[in-house]
Amino acid sequence: MKRLRYAMVGGGQGAFIGAVHRKALALDGQAELVAGALASTPERAHASGRELGLADDRNHADWQALLDDELKRPADERIDFVSIVTPNHLHYPVAKAFAEAGLHVVCDKPLVHTSEQAAELARIVERSGSVFGVTYNYGGYPMVREARALVQSGAIGDIRKVVVEYHQGWLATKLEDGGDNKQAAWRTDPARSGAAGALGDIGSHAENLVATVTGLETERLCADLGTFVPGRRLDDDASMLLRFRGGARGVLVVSQIAAGCENGLRLRVFGTTGTLDWRQEEPNTLLHAPLDGPPRLLTRGSPWLSESARLATRLPAGHPEGFIEAFANVYLGVIAHIRALQQGAAPDPMLADYPTLADGARGVRFIERALESAASVQKWTDF
Structure with a gap:
């Protein structure tokens, strides 16, 4: 099965949660990191991307440049979703911009700062049809x-x-x-x-x-x-x-x-x-x-x-699983939903099991x- 392509905003050098998200996404081989804007300064963003092996033309100084570049690319080269792992104050503007562009979004919690922002995201997602997951990872534990x-x-x-x-x-x-x-x-x-x-x-x-x-x-x-x-x-x-x-x-x-x-x-x-x-x-x-x-x-x-x-x-039982696997299960739910939409099918709720925008709101x-x-x-x- 072809792996989905994703970009990450935040999560660069010295960031704890970004590395957890990347490890979780790598666990099942269903998604690969192809682009990013990984830090708050261009120098650290580029250095972080190089460490992770991003191509120079998809290793961006900021999230606006990342989004602009993706929208210029042919549809079959674009990312399938973006993972937002920044400090909380950036969740809303980044999620809003990517969802308005019709791209699927996974955002760390808490979702945004206000209910008004959450409601605006809900309106945008309803119009765009974007899949929107929120990484309350503890719900991913078996x-x-x-x-x-x-x-x-x-x-x-x-x-x-x-x-x-x-x-x-x-x-x-x-x-x-x-x-x-x-x-x-x-x-x-x-x-x-x-x-x-x-x-x-x-x-x-x-x-x-x-x-x-x-x-x-x-x-x-x-x-x-x-x-x-x-x-x-x-x-x-x-x-x-x-x-x-x-x-x-x-x-x-x-x-x-x-x-x-x-x-x-x-x-x-x-x-x-x-x-x-x-x-x-x-x-x-x-x-x-x-x-x-x-x-x-x-x-x-x-x-x-x-x-x-x-x-x-x-x-099997007796072989411990934990924190990263729980994150991976949340992402598997999002990926199952995205794949279903790409195939023109209704998502199977047993497979597309993940915290949604409504949970975040x-x-x-x-x-x-x-x-x-x-x-x-x-x-x-x-x-």
């Missing part, structure tokens, strides 16, 4: 997809309560000072990160994980945001209560100042007839504790899992409502 399938099958009954937590400790000190850590610098800068800190960076992941697994729709929330490190301009800790349509309740807790924690994302879903418990740091297992029987530990790669979990699995609304609630004496805020 056992997260198994949890979703168990909820949908009624294995835990009606959901009563959801608890999601995401604890990191890497920002427990003012790491952004001194300029040595690019990730800390832009993620704590309101001009580049947006109005939210930990809430936007990892809280958006937690919200998406809940929505992906449970299908619940948030109705109201009550948020408490904090900034513990002196001099930091954005929140580094967030706690909130959630109320879902239908009566279920939820608790969401995220922090980037939890000293000693690494990437402690955990989801528990409590239903009328059972509970599900998944931890990102042990992603190959899922605990299912039924009301009327002993708990069972489900393992990735087992033959009795759901079709969606099996499709997201590459290795909901994540932006979640951030806005949490900020509104945190600043309000009313506290409970409609979603």
Whole structure:
């Protein structure tokens, strides 16, 4: 099968997430990097492209030059999609321009800064017909997809309560000072990160994980945001209560100042007839504790899992898969959708399984409502 061609905006020298995206895209051999505008200065952009083996005529100083060059090329030479892995403030202008040009887009999260920007992207994508994916990668884990399938099958009954937590400790000190850590610098800068800190960076992941697994729709929330490190301009800790349509309740807790924690994302879903418990740091297992029987530990790669979990699995049980594979599964969903459109066919929802623009827009609304609630004496805020 012919590999799709993609370009990358951002993700050059010293960037953590760009390398993860490229490794994920290389994993299944379905896409190849052919063009890029990989950094914020022409010198670093060109140096980054040379390191990755880009041809000189497709190694661009900025994303505008990249887009202009692609549109001048014959259709059979153009990229099939662009991957946007820049700091948050560039997501909207880059995604808008490429989608307006009719090109398919994959954008890192959080999608954009405002719901108005998200709505404009939705209008553009509806007109252009572009595929638009958002890399909430945790939904790509096989056992997260198994949890979703168990909820949908009624294995835990009606959901009563959801608890999601995401604890990191890497920002427990003012790491952004001194300029040595690019990730800390832009993620704590309101001009580049947006109005939210930990809430936007990892809280958006937690919200998406809940929505992906449970299908619940948030109705109201009550948020408490904090900034513990002196001099930091954005929140580094967030706690909130959630109320879902239908009566279920939820608790969401995220922090980037939890000293000693690494990437402690955990989801528990409590239903009328059972509970599900998944931890990102042990992603190959899922605990299912039924009301009327002993708990069972489900393992990735087992033959009795759901079709969606099996499709997201590459290795036999007992051979660990993780973070990059989850990213790769998101990209496989986008690629399946693009291939279906290229063949004039409807996408198979089991294969074209990825977070969409609508998921990204909901994540932006979640951030806005949490900020509104945190600043309000009313506290409970409609979603």
